[in-house]
Amino acid sequence: MNAILKTIFAKHQDRPGALLPILHDLQHALGYVPDDAGPLIAKELNLSRAEVHGVITYYHHFRRTPPDRHVVQVCCAEACQANGSEALAAHAAKHMRNGEVDVEPVYCLGLCSIGPNIQIDETELHAQVTLSKFDALMQELGDGK
Ligand code: FES
Known part of the structure; x- marks a missing residue:
C-alpha cells in the first residue's frame, strides 16, 4: 500500500483540499481505505489522525474493509x-x-x-x-x- 500511497500523494502534492481526492484514489486502487492508511495520510497532509478518521467515517462512500463482492x-x-x-x-x-x-x-x-x-x-x-x-x-x- 505504501507505494500506492506515494504515487497518490505525488499526484495531489500541493493541492489544497487533497484529503478527499487522496481517499477516492486510494479506494479506487485498493477497493477500500485500509485503517492503517489513515495515519500515513494524516502525516502527509499535516492533519490529525482524528480529522482523517472523521472524514473516512463520515462519507458512506468510503469502505473500510476490502470488498469481497x-x-x-x-x-x-x-x-x-x-x-x-x-x-x-x-x-x-x-x-x-x-x-x-x-x-x-x-x-x-x-x-x-x-x-x-x-x-x-x-x-x-x-x-x-x-x-x-x-x-x-x-x-x-x-x-x-
Ligand atoms: S446519472 Fe445523473 S441523475 Fe442519474
Whole structure:
C-alpha cells in the first residue's frame, strides 16, 4: 500500500483540499481505505489522525474493509428516478439479498439524459438499464468470477 500511497500523494502534492481526492484514489486502487492508511495520510497532509478518521467515517462512500463482492452503484438522483431507478434499485436489492453483489445508491453518474444508470465496481458505467439488462449484467459478473 505504501507505494500506492506515494504515487497518490505525488499526484495531489500541493493541492489544497487533497484529503478527499487522496481517499477516492486510494479506494479506487485498493477497493477500500485500509485503517492503517489513515495515519500515513494524516502525516502527509499535516492533519490529525482524528480529522482523517472523521472524514473516512463520515462519507458512506468510503469502505473500510476490502470488498469481497462486486459493488453495483445504482443512480438514485432525480433524472434517473424519473426513468425508473427506484424499481431498478429494488430489483438490484434482490441480487444483494442473494449474496451476489453489494448494492449502493449513488447520486449522479453524469449520464442523466440516458438513465437509469448504474456503475459496477467503480469502473463500468451502464446506461438505460432495464431490469432484464440488469439481470444480464449480473449474469456476466457471475460468469467472470
Ligand atoms: S441523475 Fe442519474 S446519472 Fe445523473
